[in-house]
Amino acid sequence: MAVYTDVSDEDLAKFIALYDIGSLKSFKGIAEGVSNSNFLAETEAGRFILTLYEARTETAELPFFIALMEHLAKKGINCPQPILQRNGQALSELAGKPAALLSYLDGISLKKPTSSHCMEAGEALAKLHLAGQDFIMQRKNDLSVAGWKKLFTQAEAGAKAETDANSVQRDLRVFIADELTFLHENWPKNLPTGIIHADLFPDNVFFLNDKLSGLIDFYFACTDILAYDLAICLNAWVFETDGSFNVTKARSLLAGYQHIRPLSIDERDALPILVRGAALRFLLTRLVDWLNVPAGALVKPHDPLVFYKRLRFHQTLTSPSDLGLDL
Amino acid sequence: MAVYTDVSDEDLAKFIALYDIGSLKSFKGIAEGVSNSNFLAETEAGRFILTLYEARTETAELPFFIALMEHLAKKGINCPQPILQRNGQALSELAGKPAALLSYLDGISLKKPTSSHCMEAGEALAKLHLAGQDFIMQRKNDLSVAGWKKLFTQAEAGAKAETDANSVQRDLRVFIADELTFLHENWPKNLPTGIIHADLFPDNVFFLNDKLSGLIDFYFACTDILAYDLAICLNAWVFETDGSFNVTKARSLLAGYQHIRPLSIDERDALPILVRGAALRFLLTRLVDWLNVPAGALVKPHDPLVFYKRLRFHQTLTSPSDLGLDL
Numbered sequence: 001m002a003v004y005t006d007v008s009d010e011d012l013a014k015f016i017a018l019y020d021i022g023s024l025k026s027f028k029g030i031a032e033g034v035s036n037s038n039f040l041a042e043t044e045a046g047r048f049i050l051t052l053y054e055a056r057t058e059t060a061e062l063p064f065f066i067a068l069m070e071h072l073a074k075k076g077i078n079c080p081q082p083i084l085q086r087n088g089q090a091l092s093e094l095a096g097k098p099a100a101l102l103s104y105l106d107g108i109s110l111k112k113p114t115s116s117h118c119m120e121a122g123e124a125l126a127k128l129h130l131a132g133q134d135f136i137m138q139r140k141n142d143l144s145v146a147g148w149k150k151l152f153t154q155a156e157a158g159a160k161a162e163t164d165a166n167s168v169q170r171d172l173r174v175f176i177a178d179e180l181t182f183l184h185e186n187w188p189k190n191l192p193t194g195i196i197h198a199d200l201f202p203d204n205v206f207f208l209n210d211k212l213s214g215l216i217d218f219y220f221a222c223t224d225i226l227a228y229d230l231a232i233c234l235n236a237w238v239f240e241t242d243g244s245f246n247v248t249k250a251r252s253l254l255a256g257y258q259h260i261r262p263l264s265i266d267e268r269d270a271l272p273i274l275v276r277g278a279a280l281r282f283l284l285t286r287l288v289d290w291l292n293v294p295a296g297a298l299v300k301p302h303d304p305l306v307f308y309k310r311l312r313f314h315q316t317l318t319s320p321s322d323l324g325l326d327l
Numbered sequence: 328m329a330v331y332t333d334v335s336d337e338d339l340a341k342f343i344a345l346y347d348i349g350s351l352k353s354f355k356g357i358a359e360g361v362s363n364s365n366f367l368a369e370t371e372a373g374r375f376i377l378t379l380y381e382a383r384t385e386t387a388e389l390p391f392f393i394a395l396m397e398h399l400a401k402k403g404i405n406c407p408q409p410i411l412q413r414n415g416q417a418l419s420e421l422a423g424k425p426a427a428l429l430s431y432l433d434g435i436s437l438k439k440p441t442s443s444h445c446m447e448a449g450e451a452l453a454k455l456h457l458a459g460q461d462f463i464m465q466r467k468n469d470l471s472v473a474g475w476k477k478l479f480t481q482a483e484a485g486a487k488a489e490t491d492a493n494s495v496q497r498d499l500r501v502f503i504a505d506e507l508t509f510l511h512e513n514w515p516k517n518l519p520t521g522i523i524h525a526d527l528f529p530d531n532v533f534f535l536n537d538k539l540s541g542l543i544d545f546y547f548a549c550t551d552i553l554a555y556d557l558a559i560c561l562n563a564w565v566f567e568t569d570g571s572f573n574v575t576k577a578r579s580l581l582a583g584y585q586h587i588r589p590l591s592i593d594e595r596d597a598l599p600i601l602v603r604g605a606a607l608r609f610l611l612t613r614l615v616d617w618l619n620v621p622a623g624a625l626v627k628p629h630d631p632l633v634f635y636k637r638l639r640f641h642q643t644l645t646s647p648s649d650l651g652l653d654l
Contacts, residue, residue, distance in 0.1 A: 031356030
């Protein structure tokens with residue numbers, strides 16, 4: 001849920017006038033996206049999503065995201081499309097922050113996807129990976145193995161003395177430190193890389209009449225190991241609310257992915273490590289948010305322990321087949 | 328901003344199927360309304376607002392609000408209209424809470440209304456008062472003079488020892504206690520009553536192409552002194568962000584109101600007391616929210632001191648003409 005910035009009447013009218021879309025008929029803050037403020041803006045020309053990029057999104061990286069969404073849309077991926085201003089630019093400023101107007105996608109994100117939704121998500125992820133292969137821009141993933149130690153320090157730095165990681169879960173500090181060491185030593189090298197979404201949770205996938213209709217929120221997209229993106233999806237889609245791993249859903253997600261892009265032997269072998277890394281990444285970013293939530297924040301931080309439990313599960317894996325991969 | 332309750336996929340689909348509006352195309356939590364959760368639901372039949380009534384709204388009172396919106400719409404007031412289910416009912420349940428589907432109104436609420444917007448707001452308020460005159464249901468105003476003492480106790484009861492009213496502003500306890508005594512002794516009797524909106528702030532008034540197009544959020548509506556509603560609007564519309572009283576805007580608001588419904592001598596004379604009461608009412612409810620904000624709340628409480636300052640201004644009034652009323 002995200003509306004962090006109030007927009008004045010004058011600034012809004014000026015912003016809308018940059019586009020050839022008529023005058024505003026409706027404007028509402030919406031609970032979509034986490035890092036940025038999002039508004040539903042309706043004009044005589046239709047509906048749009050107005051995104052206001054907050055501090056967490058680096059301004060210098062916005063052209064990458066904008067170009068990526070344009071590229072993917074051209075390749076047939078249904079994702080938000082930047083709307084161009086009269087001057088041909090997609091990026092502008094609103095309330096002192098970078099802002100863009102994006103096309104509106106119909107569809108509903110699911111709270112509790114079924115196996116068949118998981119299969120479609122797997123297919124969509126693989127299509128995204130293929131569509132990204134000839135995208136010429138690159139973006140380093142700050143939230144992969146090289147960045148996790150910094151994240152951990154950051155979580156604790158912002159925390160008050162009595163609210164360090166151990167206040168969330170006893171022995172969490174040691175647990176994370178050990179896992180960091182393990183992953184640094186065992187992180188796979190030489191796997192195929194490319195554009196990954198890096199945050200394809202169910203809330204970023206739209207369905208219409210039970211068929212996958214579109215993908216949103218590309219602001220974590222970057223260049224990284226493709227199978228790591230699949231590992232993120234496994235963490236995001238196939239655990240039940242009680243914390244259990246649903247192997248049927250995992251099989252569907254993996255099968256969907258491999259219908260479009262079969263995994264290499266190396267990618268399959270690496271999957272048990274990659275899912276640990278993906279779980280640690282979300283454990284760490286949630287820990288940062290949890291221990292650093294500003295007073296008066298409009299956002300309720302996600303519980304970091306959900307990913308602690310998922311990581312504990314992944315630590316018990318003895319083979320990729322435990323994840324539902326047919327060998 | 329308000330989305331307090333998560334709605335499951337199954338519950339949502341079941342709820343939508345109660346209505347003859349086709350299947351869901353889009354569903355987003357929106358930052359509208361304060362007491363309830365609001366979602367923008369789009370189906371094949373168009374757009375709707377789905378309101379989920381949270382604890383703060385008494386379930387027993389919902390039929391009053393629903394009937395009032397139906398009545399006002401029939402009288403030509405552009406306000407949300409309850410959509411009827413196939414069984415003819417407007418109220419149902421979703422995620423264990425009462426819920427209703429309402430018509431969607433185009434329009435934008437203004438952050439900084441001008442004098443001409445204030446005039447239109449005054450006119451709309453008077454039209455609302457006239458349209459409500461033959462509404463047969465009644466609802467007591469719990470947030471008027473008889474309820475303020477309880478509100479004050481409530482604010483302090485929920486507060487921790489170190490965060491009572493004085494922690495917000497030095498001597499605020501004594502200030503409020505004195506004002507309560509004054510208002511109890513001087514509150515006007517025998518002024519015309521009827522349906523009042525009781526919360527007609529700029530965020531509850533929509534404009535389209537700079538003309539007032541509709542009113543929303545009737546969940547504080549009740550039966551009370553009509554001129555008290557005007558006093559609420561004076562508090563809500565004519566103070567600048569720096570705290571100053573804009574007498575030009577006040578004149579416009581009052582003139583707009585009197586174009587449609589001229590005030591009696593008694594109502595004019597009572598206005599300086601009524602604006603004090605209205606300021607105290609919002610000071611108190613904001614104080615309750617400020618001192619009782621739950622951990623992890625998605626809502627940033629409004630600053631109570633804004634209304635402390637407005638009340639201090641009203642205490643200096645020597646005549647209704649100080650408020651911009653032509654005598």
